[in-house]
Amino acid sequence: FLSQIRYERDSTTVAASFTCSITDAVAGEVALTLSSASSAGLTAGTAYWDLQRTLAGVVTTLVAGKCTILADVTR
Numbered sequence: 001f002l003s004q005i006r007y008e009r010d011s012t013t014v015a016a017s018f019t020c021s022i023t024d025a026v027a028g029e030v031a032l033t034l035s036s037a038s039s040a041g042l043t044a045g046t047a048y049w050d051l052q053r054t055l056a057g058v059v060t061t062l063v064a065g066k067c068t069i070l071a072d073v074t075r
Helices: 036-040
Strands: 002-006 016-024 029-033 045-055 058-069
Touching (some): 016 036
Antiparallel strands (some): 045 058
16 A cells, blocks of 8 residues: 655645555455654645555555645644
């Protein structure tokens, strides 16, 4: 599994990468984690993300979407 955030869908620059862990293979559950360092490095605004699975050399996008990254309020 591979999951990334990019500011533009077709950009070659990855804004952040999630760590993907299979939590229940039988049920098909995967956990995505974004480190605090990766989160802190994101710029506020609109971005795009997806989750892909590679199985026997075939890449399948399982879910994708647009997200809004908000700036910190509490400091």
